[in-house]
Amino acid sequence: MTESKDISRITVHYVGRVQGVGFRYTVCRIAQPFDITGCVKNLANGSVELVAEGTNRDLTDLHQRICDEMKRNITNQEMIESSATGEFKSFDIAY
DSSP: OOOGGGOEEEEEEEEESOSSSSHHHHHHHHHTTSOOEEEEEEOTTSOEEEEEEEOHHHHHHHHHHHHHHTTTTEEEEEEEEEEOOOOOSSEEEOO
């Protein structure tokens, strides 16, 4: 990953038909070519949470590709941008 000063974090909550449809696995596949770390997980309220750290460009491109590929499943989303914490070593599904 690039130097930490160039790294930021996004937390996105996706709402809709996002559980039980392979959403998390699709996000992991989409994330593979990007130099990002973080996780994607199902939440108890039926939404899916994405936490990703990387360059602004990688994060923007990742989010756009998720939205493009899963647009039929997503009815709403909320994104929060923040400083990276460096807590992740890879990008995985969290359980």
